[in-house]
Amino acid sequence: MVKKILLTLVFSLASVVWSTSSIAAACSGSTMSDSHTGGKYPQQYELSEYESAAGCTMSFSENPNITSINATIQGNEGLASVANRLPSEPLVVVPYDSVGKYGGTIRFLSNATEAGTSDMLSTRHVNLVRFADDLATIVPNVAKSYEWNDDFTALTFTLRKGHKWSNGEPFTARDIEFWYEDLMMNTNIREKPYGYLLVGGEPMTVDVLDDVTARFNLPSPMPGVLATLATSYNQAFMPAHFLEQFHPEIDSNADANAQALGFENGWDALAAYYGNSGWTDTPTPMLRNPDLVAGLKYAAYPSLEAYMTIEDTTEGRVYAANPYFFQVDTAGNQLPYIDYQNERYINENEIRLLKLVNGEVDYKSQSVQLESAPQLLDGAEKGGYSLQINPGCGAALFSFNVNHPDMEKRSVFGDIRFRQAMSMAMNRAEINDVAYYGLGVVEQYTGISPAPDFISDEMKNYMTQYDPAAANALLDEVGLADTDGDGFRELPSGAPLVLSIDYATQGIGGVEVELVARHWNEVGIKTNFKEVTPDEFRGSQSSNALDVHAWDKGHPLAIVAGNPENFKPPFGNYFAHTQGMLWAAYIDSDGAEGVKPPQWVYDLSDAIDAFQSYALGTPESNEWGTKMTTMITEQSLLLGTVKAPFPTYHRNALKNFAQFKTTSYEYYRTYPYLPTQWYLDE
Amino acid sequence: MINFIQFTLTRAVLSIVTLLIVCFIVFSLMELVPGTCAERYLAFKNTQGSQITYEDVVAEEKRLGLDKPFLYRYTKWVSDIVVKQDFGDSCILRISINELLSGRFVLSLIIAITALLFSYAIAIPVGIISATTKYATLDNTLKFISYLGIALPNFLVALCIMLFMTVYYGDTMTGLFSQEYENAPWSAAKIADFLSRAWLPIFVLGWNATAFALQTVRALMLDESDKLYVMAARARGVSGMSLLWRYPAKHSLGPVINSIGFDLNRIFSALPVVALILVLTEAGALLIEALARSNDQQLAGAIIFLLTATIVFVNFVTDIILAIMDPRIRKGVMGGS
């Protein structure tokens, strides 16, 4: 009896103590200017991590308009309370400047349904991981945590308990498996899988260990896979619970299910929803099959993103905030703050500029060129917006066709002294001044851009000095003398030497080409240039018909870690600046066709393979990084000129907008800078 | 009468053959342009961050059906149009072309026809005045203003006017409708909204077309006025407006009617560039996109088919009218010797 009373006393005492402690302060919301700026990973916390760091208990609040927002999403029924919509372990994000206010519609401009959209897509994008805004640390996003095994052949992701899709259904590891094995690797969806999803050309496999744990098994070590997932537009999960019913290889009734809704068969239904592309800007059934939409349960497939498509026409799209989004700010407010997104399509650059100057758009950086900067700056005060001018990743490059069909030109271009001479003949300061308002940075192409610490300044400035005397001396050495006295050099055999630069403005500016042609003419190499369309350029480049390739190029460390193509012939993919087509043919055909590359090409190929087998930041990785970039720079195959900056536009009413470190698509535009915590304050 | 029916039928058959020839020419020319639609689409994606190989291009082409031989695709396209009235899917926009064009082509037609009527409404009276007036200054001034319509490039005029509106009224004036009315059903308010924005392209295109029409009318009036029958009528005492109207004007109308179809064609050629600047949601802007930017054969083919069909039809009708109106032509066409 006494025991019982004692126990009850202790018990009640304990509960009093407990409940008192749980009436600790609710979290008031810290920002990046306060003391709690990140736990294990910068600018974010797990829920328990934050509560113990800040000494508070988080209570969640939601957007007051969320019910009406939810009503606009077709297929969404009633809403549970916010605590039940969030995962039990939501991601706590630290806002840049202040805890935001709910409300408003953010306005974007794109070129067309699937063109010029990556700006806007990145603002609602989510993936398993992302790069933090230092562009060096990979932090979890949808996943709660990630872990490599010792030899980088197994990558395990732990998901969040209670994470739901935008329709309230649970998100599990099966969704990741479905995405990779049933969609990405299925030949009916994509005939050949995306190269970046393979490791050494071989597919990975995904294991579902339990509802919240998924593991990627790699056929060979490749630490870069993580970086690929952090920067890719391709979201590593798809709603299996909804799409399985249309997948003929999973559900035997798939075709019947699809036909009942008006589609031709299961594959057709999948294509209508998913678009058979990793991009999320493919048309939804609202645009593609508008007559079927009323009979469908969902007008667009459920997603984990911050916003859902609710309207899709050929003039634009409208999106509504996802009521089941998994991020909250430090005060417990469910993100995103802004109610709707409104995207309009305008395909003419001049008209887009007018709209920007007029303040009719809230954020834009893609397709805004540096040469429009003065006009935008002029109107900044009246339009109520600001322009950031940030460095990018790509820069204009020139390269000589070392596999030129004309054998004499091939031997001249293949001579490293010629390439070095032409590099020194370029007056990069003048190019910077005339074409880029003096805002660019003179830098040689070193293979990785922005150049990480392991690339020395000496390499960055290799052969960038303007030295026509040295250039002339080297050209004399190569044997290009002016035999007929017309002021221009001839080939060693006496035949005339005329270089032709075919360029497209999509890849390089006309003024720069004009200036470089002038510089080369001044050292006696007759150079003509001509503008062509991008398709003509690509066609000529891939059929090995050009003398000089002029196009931009440059990839950051994150990309180079996962993709070796920029260090092996032809040093780029089909649409990029390439060089050495015949070397690539030789390697691919094992010597049956093409031309045998010199030894340094093989050495470089080995170097990049070695580099990719170590995790970024380790001493071995840095050592190999230095080796391979020095090799490619000293060979002067690709000549860099000036790294120009790019403008980023945003209206001043859009708050919590960070200073971007780069303006580029490689890190997926706004994704590292947490666009979900933007809010509008008119 | 039999002859006349024969003539009509012959013209009809010729019209259809013309239509087929034109579509074939366009389809095959687009085939020859470097860079298929699939490649251009992926090229753009590459600038957005994809890492694409040539195999991706091939896969995309297969998905879009572009890997099949040219004749197969062309005949399938033509048979789809004839049998199912289905223009297929747009390669770059990935939606059904029928959906895409149904409203837009009508809008293009409305704009073009209005511009044409506007140009005739001005050119005919001004041409007559210009040809018959004694005041050289008036003649020259009228001519100058209308010729300015040819000399000033229409896209420049459109851009200037739009810029002016932006700077002084704060409204960029793009699009044929404001956003609320875009997808709303037709109503009086929507028509008013449409007119408040469509006046700009109609004005620009109409001014352009006026000059050509004016030239024709003036030249014809001058030619006819000096013909003997006019002199005879004047001798008989007919004068003033009735002299003008009953004699030379009526006969000048012949060649004007003759050229309606081609004036319309000229306007349709000028429309896309203006539409591009003003971001008009109609078929002309789509045509430029399809041709110059994305090489979307199906879409371009469909728009050109509709355009050609319209013009061929208009020509057919004007030929019949002319044959009815002008006995000389009827005799010349059906005679032979």
Add this chain to the structure above:
Amino acid sequence: MEVNSKTKEAYFTATQMQLVRTRFFGNRTAMIAGSILLFMVVCSLLSDFLSPYDPTIAGRDKEYENGAPQMPMFWDKNGFSPRPFLHTMSKYRGADTNFRWVYKKDEDKRRYVYFFVKGWEYKSFDFKINLPGKNLDFKIPGFSFDRHLFGADKGGIHLFGTDKAGKDLFSRTLSAIYISLAVGTMGVFISFVLSLIIGGISGYYGGWIDSLLQMFTDAIRTVPPIPLFMCLAAFAPQEWSSELRFFFISCLLGLISWPTLARRVRTHLLSERSQEYILAAQMSGASSTHIIARHLLPSFTSYIIVDLVISFPYMLLSETALSFIGLGLREPVNSLGVLLQNATKADVLLNYQWYFIPVFFLVVLILSFVFVGDGLRDAADPHKNK
């Protein structure tokens, strides 16, 4: 009404060409337009002599980019000078000017304008044709000059201002007029010849020949020029220079535009060929060619002239529209279309209005063609009262 008998005699004995010429000279508007046109043509032929700077990037003025037009003056606060002069400019750019160049005038430093100065070298009458194969290359060295009409010391003289890279717009405009004119001529000529032949045959013979040719003409005429142009332009070999390419393209434009005139020719012929004078000629035993050439064609010279002269500016305008879309000529070629393309930007409209000066020349050129065409038509019309 007393008419001088001598004038009357002169009128009745004059040839048709003399009549045309007299009537044309009497038309004041046409004379004004004609002299403007002639002046522009002569200037464009002498463009190298008249341009103080090389219109390519070699002639760029590093110290005066995006600079406003400069007018030489005779008189400033420091007094009068018989020799015209300009003030010295110094340039500045920074974040506070939004990266635009601004120029400060120094009113105390004068730079004088000189005439017949030595400047950049240019060649005349040199031809270089590069056909496939080395043996067919054809080269005339031509004459090399380096005198120019005017120039300034210690700096540039830019009557029309400069563009973004510092190229002198005055020089570019003159060069552009020359290229646009030279190239339009070819297109018009081809179009003219084709339409006469096809329209003539079609109209004269009538019947099934007419139907067949008409169908063909209509088909060509209905094809929208943009796709036709785009695709045919793709046939131009890649090695051709930009100018040669455009020449080829203007030939294409000519090929596309003959149907308009052909149809008119044919319609007119259909109605004329049953007239009495034709019948009389036929009965006299004249051959078909003779009838077409000597009797039918002159009867609608007015249409031909009007269409010919109007199609010339249309050729120019097609080039500008196509350049705007991106299919015609592009930098670095100097043509009115390219200069127009540079001017069609909102930024230019607001800040660098002098880029429009070439547009003004384009408009004047087109208008003069049109007025001259009208004047010729009036002058050649045999029915018109004196």
